[in-house]
Amino acid sequence: MQLDQYIKKIQTKFDKLQTELSREEIYTDPSKAIEMAKEHTRLKETLDLYKELGKIRNAKSSVESLIKESVDPEIQELAQQEIIKLEQKIHDLTIDILSSLFPSEENKNxxxxxxxxxxxxxxxxxxxxxxxxxxxxxxxxxxxxxxxxxxxxxxxxxxxxxxxxxxxxxxxxxxxxxxxxxxxxxxxxxxxxxxxxxxxxxxxxxxxxxxxxxELDLKAEDLRIEVCRASGPGGQGVNTTDSAVQIFHIPSGIMVRCQDERSQIKNKEKALKILKARLLSxxxxxxxxxxxxxxxxxxxxxxxxxxxxxxxxxxxxxxxxxxxxxxxxxxxxxxxxxxxxxxxxxxxxxxxRIAHELAEEDNRFELSKDGGKPLTV
Known part of the structure; x- marks a missing residue:
């Protein structure tokens, strides 16, 4: 499994960091020491999850052996139920480990x-x-x-x-x-x-x-904002006031229209929210x-x-x-x-992503072995 292979590299990186953090001279640069300590903590959390995964895998193997050895139908049924629970734990832990490997995604997620x-x-x-x-x-x-x-x-x-x-x-x-x-x-x-x-x-x-x-700097001169009467189903004032807001972003050509609220201000807020999301996308x-x-x-x-x-x-x-x-x-x-x-x-x-990272790392190793410059990711 590629996860096991990748974890070995994480363990190697963790061990190197631990050695570095034990050296007194590293603390002459406080900002660097803090970054290394944060990375050390993050890697430890991943490795702890992986150790827990190993325990659950071993428990599942033990229960599977029990099923093969036992002839008692009641014991086999209980063991099967336990395997289902352990498989769910393995699944959940695997997701947690995979998610922890790419911290750059956490802010986005x-x-x-x-x-x-x-x-x-x-x-x-x-x-x-x-x-x-x-x-x-x-x-x-x-x-x-x-x-x-x-x-x-x-x-x-x-x-x-x-x-x-x-x-x-x-x-x-x-x-x-x-x-x-x-x-x-x-x-x-x-x-x-x-x-x-x-x-x-x-x-x-x-x-x-x-x-x-x-993340986005919207300039007023790039926006053409128009106010008009709402159309379609409504009543109760929705269609009888100029509450609909239409915003046209001139540089991108993206247009957004909102008319669901009775308030022109609220429609403008919603339209701007949608426009910003589309521009970011x-x-x-x-x-x-x-x-x-x-x-x-x-x-x-x-x-x-x-x-x-x-x-x-x-x-x-x-x-x-x-x-x-x-x-x-x-x-x-x-x-x-x-x-x-x-x-x-x-x-x-x-x-x-793990397969991609491993391939990139192998490629960097081959380049450095041949005397070329390592690739940057």
Whole structure:
């Protein structure tokens, strides 16, 4: 397993740091000593988790041996139940270890996110599916104890959603939601279908980081802000006042419109929040293109044109095409139980990153052995 190989390198790095920190002269540079101490602590936490993983693995091996040796059905049944518990612990610890290996991601993973869902191909059925995805994520957010704030909502004629934008605030929100970007495909018999034929429709999901003020400097001269009357369903003053706000970012050509609140100020705040998230996403995409080689080794590109998942209602299955994995618990999945796929995506991504790091390290070693300059990452 590549994780075991990578941990050996972590152990070597930890031992070197421990030796360095034991030398008195290192403390002549306090800032360097502090950084080394922080790294030492972080690596120790990872190694402690790995030791715990080793204990659980050994416990599982012992229980498996008991099953082979025992002929008592009751003991075997109890042992099987214990194995299930131990396998879950192994899974959870593996995720924790993989997450701890890349601290540069932690700041990003802890941030709030903005989700945009839009109906794709399939007309009204696509809009109904988009509404189902919103319901699925809403239930998932509720299970996680996160906070959801609706930023924009554009309904369809039959109760679906043309477009819906909302923010999520909560621990590890981006870490859990980041792989939802892309095209989601549904296969089912629409409510509007009279002959019982299965239709295929799509909806797109975009997951954007909610930027902090320091990350983006929006200049007033780059914005064209217009106030207009709200359109569509409303009443109670929503459609009778000039409360809708439309913001056009001149350099990028991005336009955002918000009209859900009665207050012009609140609509402007929401529109600016969405605009900043889209601008940050655009900036990150441009940076990611500079790392094309690395992107190829990761799970998908996160582009909206990429089909990532199929929801097949007649067969009761959901298939993620990136791992790939198929689960036959579609109803539970649509009720917000999406972690079985989300966790596998996180684990696979981390494993690919480890493989990438190991390959880069081998490449650096070969270059230095040949007298060339080491690569920088």
């Amino acid at each position: 802890s941030k709030n996110v903005i989700i945009e869902i839009r109906a794709g191909t399939g007309g009204e059925e696509a809009a109904l599916f988009a509404a189902d995805l919103y319901r699925m994520y809403s239930k998932y957010i509720e299970k996680k104890g996160w906070k959801l704030e609706l930023l924009h909502f554009s309904p369809s004629d039959l109760g679906g959603v043309k477009e819906i934008i909302f923010s999520i605030q909560g621990k590890d929100a981006f870490k859990k939601m980041r792989f939802e970007s892309g095209v989601h495909r549904v296969q089912r018999v629409p409510a509007t279908e009279s002959q019982g034929r299965i239709h295929t429709s799509t909806a797109t999901v975009a997951v954007l980081l909610e930027p902090e003020e320091v 655009k900036k990150q995409e441009e940076e990611a293109q500079k790392r094309a080689l690395e992107r190829k080794s990761m799970i998908g590109s996160g582009e909206r044109t990429e089909k990532i998942r199929t929801y097949n209602f007649p067969q009761g299955r959901v298939t993620d095409h990136r791992i790939p994995v198929t689960l036959y618990n579609l109803q539970s999945f649509m009720d917000g139980d999406i972690d079985p796929i989300v966790d596998q995506l996180i684990q696979k991504e981390m494993e690919l």
